[in-house]
Amino acid sequence: MAERVISGDYQLQYGDYALELLNTNPGSTVRIDVYPEPCLSTTTRTFRRIYVCLGALKLGFKVGLRDFLGVDGTFLKGPYPGQVLSVVGLDSNNGIYNVAYAMVEAETTSSWTWFMELLGEDLELGVNSNFTFISDKQKGIIPAVAKVFPNAGHRFCLRHIQENLKKQWKGKELSDLVWECGRETTLNHFKYEMDELKKMNDEAHSWLCKILAETWSKSHFSGRAHTDCLLNNLCEVFNAKIEGGRDKPIITCLEYIREYLMKRFYVVQKEINKCQGELSTTATIVLEGIKTRATKYVAKYNGAGKYQVASTWQDQYVVNLNERSYTCRFWEIIGFPCSHVVSAIWNKIENGEDAPDIEDWVHPCYKLSTWKAMYLNKIDPKIWSFNVGRPKKKRKRGVDEPNSQTTKLSKKFLALACSKCHNKGHNSRTCKGQAGIGEVGSKGKTQAKRKRQGKGNRVGNSVK
Template structure:
């Protein structure tokens, strides 16, 4: 914060199925200290309790900044990135050996950092995301600069309005989209398909394919039963790798009903999923039942019968009959029944 109103703005940002930043939460604290980060009985313990399977990853650029204090130069940077970007343990070990040859102390320093926090080769794949950087938070923070010199409430309103406008822009983008996948995922998969065109798949039996490319240098095993590839890229980010695409095409050529590569992409990246994640769920009122049909049921607040409401009540009794003979057989609430079929569905 700037000006007379001291403090710091903390933000939490995620990535959606189109690789767009998605603001999750923001808050204003007195400073970025231990108490701020552990407020509300401790953010970290709360996350550990409520989201037990959540992965914690380090910002690779910060690791590099710390590395530069002792080991500078392009060679060290390239080795670090190679270790982080590899998707198999074998490739990771080879990259670490290169760093060890370059400098043993740097090797020992990097090895001491828990591998599951910064190297794709040790990601579980549960998040279906291979991001190594945290610039998504920096992107949001840069947009909030103009609100930092405002009074507290005005600052929070500035952030709220920015996020509101941002979500509207997202929704307009979604409304223009078509196809099975989000736009960014479609481009990514098309690029992978281009690489897969240079690969050859050979059936090995038991649902496994040997896929070879890169002039024979790159060879992996695709397992259709387990939905895995030995390159581990598909498992990490949820998008079929070039080996998987080559195997799918070979199966299609042999008249196997395996669908197109798009159907093998994880639901995280489906356009349908992207559309549904931005829908607002409406709170159902006490007058609506929870039947499987999802239709809206109107219940009278006076006689407690269904089919009409209190405003249109004209002495109806159970079964829709009325106390007044002149109104016999009329359904005062008839116009309400069935008009809102589907209301309440999410």
């Protein structure tokens, strides 16, 4: 009973939550889906799904300039089975940025298709959209993405691929080699690592070749997403944050998610206020690491805008500053200038030529101005009564007002008299024969004492 008062009732907590959310957060999208009812005369319907995309999240993601989304689902822990579906992107600081979430009956092709169609309407994504999604290959997600966004890229989490491979072929060396294949950014290096994998285990190589390299290796990634992410830990982080609300009733769980997102916006805003410079905090750290590695390279200019960049271990690449192309594909995939480009720019400066600023080669999605724009709109708070269905009292009774069930008045604020000495200020349990304040003196004490003695004698005589 106490749990129902605090968190709400699982059966009764189905109120006008959608309308309340739309009133407090303009621009949001809340869609409710119900089971089809064979009897049309029935006025009620059975709840099946709810989709939520808050207005602040929608506007922030559109200005983030990053066409990359992670999709995943996690189960509910209450008495009614279900799944929480989520779509999570990346902000300018490489932090998670939740876009939309939903509660559905199960992870199926139907529920994922319904979710993706609503997401496409909110983000204004058409059939020819070239967004990039990453998932754990859970049930229904692959055909749903292929149906709603046939031209979109779909990456698979490399950790899950590795775990599936380990079920048949164990060994740390084999697993490490799979990761090397996924991290390589050029086709030549990818083919070399795959050949090494084939030499080690031909069966594992054949099993891995059945999975398209476009879904798990950087060497085959396009530059649309501006990230080299190989893991779907975006959604896993979000699922861990909302774990405390997954065992609650439906509205309590939805409010738990909204409150977490509202608090996260405030925490990120404090970090934005501390940041100084042109780039976000993480982008600045990444660029400094690139500059440190660039000191190990030597660039040689050919006089026509092209540079041959090599390191002490004979790792050679070609950089074309005029066309912004490089054989390592680092800038194309992630949006940062690689160490070879930085080395070429430094060589151009040493020769007394005009060279662009290194920060200008960073994609705008990592700029501090973009980071601020993503969190400019805030999620508004709201007050929701979780005790849906609980009858309210008509009004509160006054202090001196009698209860409707009894005619007795409250004894609060009344000065009661002792039943032994008849003095006020104490009761019979604490009576020591004292006089009440401002009541009686020594004469009252004597009379009370004689009265008690006489009462005792009468009782004694009756016993005899």
